[in-house]
Amino acid sequence: MVERTPLFDIFTQIVLFLGLVSALMPFAIVVIAATHDLRTVNEVPMPLVPGHDFLKNAAEAWQRADLGPKIVNSVIFAAGVALGKVCIAALSAFSLVYFRYRGRVIIFWLIFVTLMLPLEVRIVPTYAVAANVLSPYQTLLDLMGVSWLIEQVTGYRIALQWGLLNTYTGLILPLIATATGTFLYRQFFMTIPDELAEAAKMDGAGALRFFRDILVPLSRTNMAALGTIMFVWAWNQYLWPLLVTTDSAHGTAVMELRELIPGAFGIPDWNVAMAGTLVIMVPPLVVVILMQRWFVRGLIATEK
Amino acid sequence: MAVSQPTTALDDPRRLPGVVGRVGRALRRGRATRADSATRATEKRAFFTSRSLGWALITPQLLLIFTFFYWPAGEALYWAFTLERPWGGGNEWVGFGNFAAMVGDPVYWNSIWRSLVFALSSTGLGMAIALLLALLTDRQLRGYRIYRSVLVWPYAIAAPALGMAFRFILAPEAGFMAFVNNIWPGLWNPALDGLDAMIAIVTAFAWKNIGYNFIFFLAALQAIPRSLIEAAAMDGAGVVRRMRDIQLPLLTPTLFFLLVINLTDSFTDSFGIVDIMTQGGPARATDLMVYKIYFDGFKGLDYSGAAAQSIVLMLMVMVLTFAQFRFVERRIHYK
Numbered sequence: 299m300v301e302r303t304p305l306f307d308i309f310t311q312i313v314l315f316l317g318l319v320s321a322l323m324p325f326a327i328v329v330i331a332a333t334h335d336l337r338t339v340n341e342v343p344m345p346l347v348p349g350h351d352f353l354k355n356a357a358e359a360w361q362r363a364d365l366g367p368k369i370v371n372s373v374i375f376a377a378g379v380a381l382g383k384v385c386i387a388a389l390s391a392f393s394l395v396y397f398r399y400r401g402r403v404i405i406f407w408l409i410f411v412t413l414m415l416p417l418e419v420r421i422v423p424t425y426a427v428a429a430n431v432l433s434p435y436q437t438l439l440d441l442m443g444v445s446w447l448i449e450q451v452t453g454y455r456i457a458l459q460w461g462l463l464n465t466y467t468g469l470i471l472p473l474i475a476t477a478t479g480t481f482l483y484r485q486f487f488m489t490i491p492d493e494l495a496e497a498a499k500m501d502g503a504g505a506l507r508f509f510r511d512i513l514v515p516l517s518r519t520n521m522a523a524l525g526t527i528m529f530v531w532a533w534n535q536y537l538w539p540l541l542v543t544t545d546s547a548h549g550t551a552v553m554e555l556r557e558l559i560p561g562a563f564g565i566p567d568w569n570v571a572m573a574g575t576l577v578i579m580v581p582p583l584v585v586v587i588l589m590q591r592w593f594v595r596g597l598i599a600t601e602k
Numbered sequence: 603m604a605v606s607q608p609t610t611a612l613d614d615p616r617r618l619p620g621v622v623g624r625v626g627r628a629l630r631r632g633r634a635t636r637a638d639s640a641t642r643a644t645e646k647r648a649f650f651t652s653r654s655l656g657w658a659l660i661t662p663q664l665l666l667i668f669t670f671f672y673w674p675a676g677e678a679l680y681w682a683f684t685l686e687r688p689w690g691g692g693n694e695w696v697g698f699g700n701f702a703a704m705v706g707d708p709v710y711w712n713s714i715w716r717s718l719v720f721a722l723s724s725t726g727l728g729m730a731i732a733l734l735l736a737l738l739t740d741r742q743l744r745g746y747r748i749y750r751s752v753l754v755w756p757y758a759i760a761a762p763a764l765g766m767a768f769r770f771i772l773a774p775e776a777g778f779m780a781f782v783n784n785i786w787p788g789l790w791n792p793a794l795d796g797l798d799a800m801i802a803i804v805t806a807f808a809w810k811n812i813g814y815n816f817i818f819f820l821a822a823l824q825a826i827p828r829s830l831i832e833a834a835a836m837d838g839a840g841v842v843r844r845m846r847d848i849q850l851p852l853l854t855p856t857l858f859f860l861l862v863i864n865l866t867d868s869f870t871d872s873f874g875i876v877d878i879m880t881q882g883g884p885a886r887a888t889d890l891m892v893y894k895i896y897f898d899g900f901k902g903l904d905y906s907g908a909a910a911q912s913i914v915l916m917l918m919v920m921v922l923t924f925a926q927f928r929f930v931e932r933r934i935h936y937k
Contacts, residue, residue: 301835301840301841303840303841306841306842307741307743310738310741310743311743311744311745313734313735313738314735314738314739314743314745314749317731317734317735317738317749317753318748318749318752318753320809321752321753321755321756321809321812321813322752322755323771324756324764324767324768324771324809325755327767327770327771327778328767328770331770339776340775340776342775342776342780342781342784343778343780343781344776344778386662386663386666387663389659389660389662389663390659390660390662390663392659393656393657393659393660394660395646396646396649396650396656397649397650397652397653397655397656397659398649398651398653398656399653399656399657400653402656405660405664408664408667408672409663409667412667412671413923414919414920414923415671415675415916415919415920416866416870416871416919418870418871418873418892419869419870419892419912419915419916419919420671420674420675420678420912420916421892421895421896421899421912422678422681422895422899422900422905422908422909422912423673423674423675423677423678423681423909423912424670424674425900426674426677426905427669427670427673427674427677431669434668434669434673471666471669471670472670474666475666475667475669475670475671476667476671477667480663488646492646492647492648493648495646495648495649496647496648499648499650504650505650505652505655506655508650530758533760534759534760534761534763536760536761536762536873536874536877537873537874537892537896541900552760552762552763552874555760555762555763555765555766555878556762556877556878558766559766559769559878566773566775566776568770568773568776571766571770572766572767572770575763575766575767578760578763579758579759579760579763579764582758582759582760583755583758583759585758586754586755586757586758587751587755587758590751590754593754594754594817594821597814597817598817598818598821
C-alpha cells in the first residue's frame with residue numbers, strides 16, 4: 299500500500315485470518331462430522347481428525363432422504379428458474395427498450411413494483427393461486443358477468459381449472475414472476491450504441507433478427523451472471539417448495555433436510571445428518587466457486 | 603464483451619476509471635437508479651415500429667406478474683378484511699376485525715418483538731463483521747485474493763443447510779457448545795433457553811449475510827478513487843485515520859443500501875433457518891413473523907389471520923423500501 303505499517307499489517311493479517319477461519323469453520327465441521335461414526339461424532343469434544351465413514355454416512359443419508367430423485371428435481375427446478383428468468387427478462391427488457399407503444403411507462407412501473415414484495419410475504423394467497431392457476435381469470439370472468447352470459451346463451455358453465463401443485467411448473471413459475479433480471483438487461487441494453495440498431499435496420503434486419511443476432515450474443519456475460527445467481531437462489535429455496543410439493547416424490551433436495559434432523563430419542567446421528575447436509579449444500583457452492591466472477595458481478599449489478 | 607460491463611467486478615480493482623462513477627452511483631442510489639432513468643429521457647434513438655411485436659414480447663412477463671404477484675397481493679387484502687364462513691358459502695366482510703383480533707393477541711406481539719430483535723441483531727452483527735473484513739481486505743496485503751474469494755462462499759449455502767450445520771455446532775450435547783457445557787454445566791441449551799435459541803439463529807443468519815455484505819462493501823471500497831487515499835496519505839493521515847475519515851463516509855450509501863436489504867431479508871428469508879434450528883421454540887422464543895404466518899395459514903388453516911399478518915409484513919417491507927428510495931436518497935450525499 300501507500301506506506302509501511304508493519305504493526306498494523308500484522309493486526310490486519312490476524313483479523314483476516316480469523317475471519318477466514320470463521321467463514322470456513324462451519325464447512326469444516328460439517329465435512330469432519332460427516333466422516334465420523336455414530337460414537338465418535340457424539341464425543342465431547344468431537345475429534346477434529348476426519349474419520350473413515352463418510353461413504354457409509356452419505357449412503358445412509360442418501361437412502362433416508364431419498365436424495366437421488368430429489369437432487370434430479372432440484373436440478374430441473376433450479377435450471378428451470380435460471381433459464382426461465384434469463385429468457386423472460388431478456389424479452390421484456392428488449393420490448394421495454396426497443397419498442398414504442400402506449401402504456402410502456404405504466405408497464406415499466408408495474409414490473410418495477412414487484413421488486414418490493416418478496417414471495418415470502420404473500421405466500422398464502424400465492425399458494426391458493428398455484429392450486430388453481432386459472433382462478434384469477436375465472437374470478438374476473440365471473441365478476442364481469444361473462445360466465446353468466448355464456449351460461450345463458452350456450453348452457454355451458456365455465457370452470458377453469460389448472461392445478462400446479464406437485465408440478466415443476468408450479469415450483470418454477472412463481473419464482474420467475476419478479477422483476478429481478480429485467481432491469482439488469484434493461485440497463486445493459488441502454489448502454490448498447492444506437493448505431494448498432496440503426497445499422498441492423500438499414501441492412502434490413504427485423505426486430506427479432508436484431509435481438510437474436512446482435513443483442514443475445516452481446517449479453518452473454520449478463521446471461522451467465524443472471525443464470526448463476528438464479529440457479530443458486532432457486533436451489534436454496536425452501537419455503538415455496540415446501541408448500542407446493544405436498545407429494546414427497548416431487549420434493550427438492552433442500553426440503554429433505556427436515557428428514558435429516560436427528561430424532562429426540564436415542565443417540566443423535568449427527569454424522570448422517572451432516573453427510574446429507576454436505577451433499578445438499580455442495581452443488582450451489584461449486585457453481586459459485588466456478589462462476590465466482592460472474593456471480594459477484596451479477597449480484598452487484600442486479601442488486602438482488 | 604466489448605461495449606461495457608454493467609458494473610465492475612471485484613477482480614478489477616481500481617483499473618477502470620469509468621467504473622467509479624457507475625458503481626458508486628448505482629450503489630449510492632440503490633434501486634432508485636432504474637426508476638429515475640425510466641421516466642427521464644433515456645430513450646433509444648433507434649427503435650422498432652411494430653407495436654404488436656412489442657406487446658407480444660412483454661406479455662409473458664405481464665401474465666406472470668399478474669397471476670403470481672398482483673392477484674395474490676390483492677387476494678391477501680381481500681382475505682385480510684373478510685372471514686371464511688364455517689360451512690362454506692363465500693367470505694363474510696368483517697372490516698378490521700381480523701386486524702383487531704391480531705392486535706389483541708399477545709402471541710402476535712411476541713412474534714413482532716422477536717422479529718425485531720432478530721432483525722436488528724443479525725443485521726448489526728453481519729454488517730459490522732463484513733465491514734471490518736472488507737476494509738482490511740481492501741488493503742490488499744498478502745493473501746488478498748484468497749480472502750476475496752473465500753469470504754464470499756457463505757452466501758452460496760442454503761439457509762436451511764446452514765441452519766442444520768449450526769444446529770449441530772451449537773447443539774448442547776454434541777459438537778462445540780457441548781465442550782463449553784462441560785466446563786460450565788447448563789450454560790448453553792437452545793432447546794430450553796429462549797435467549798440461547800435466539801443467539802443461535804442470529805449467529806447462523808449473520809454468518810450467511812457476511813458473504814453478501816462483504817461483496818458489496820468490497821466493491822464500493824474498490825470504487826473509491828485511489829488518488830483520494832494517496833492524497834490523504836501525503837497529508838499525513840495514517841491507515842486508520844483514512845478508514846475513518848475517507849473510506850467510511852464514502853461507504854455511507856452502501857451502508858444504508860445493505861441495511862435495508864439485510865433488514866428486509868431477515869423478515870423474509872429467515873424461515874429456513876428457524877424451521878430447521880428451532881421450529882419457533884422454545885416457548886415461541888424464536889417465533890418470527892414469516893414462521894408464524896406459515897404456521898397460522900397452513901397448519902392452523904386460518905387464512906384470514908395469516909393474510910392480515912401478511913399485510914402487516916408487506917407494509918413493513920414496503921416502508922423499508924420507501925425509506926431507501928426517499929429518505930436515504932435525499933439525505934445521504936457525498937459528492
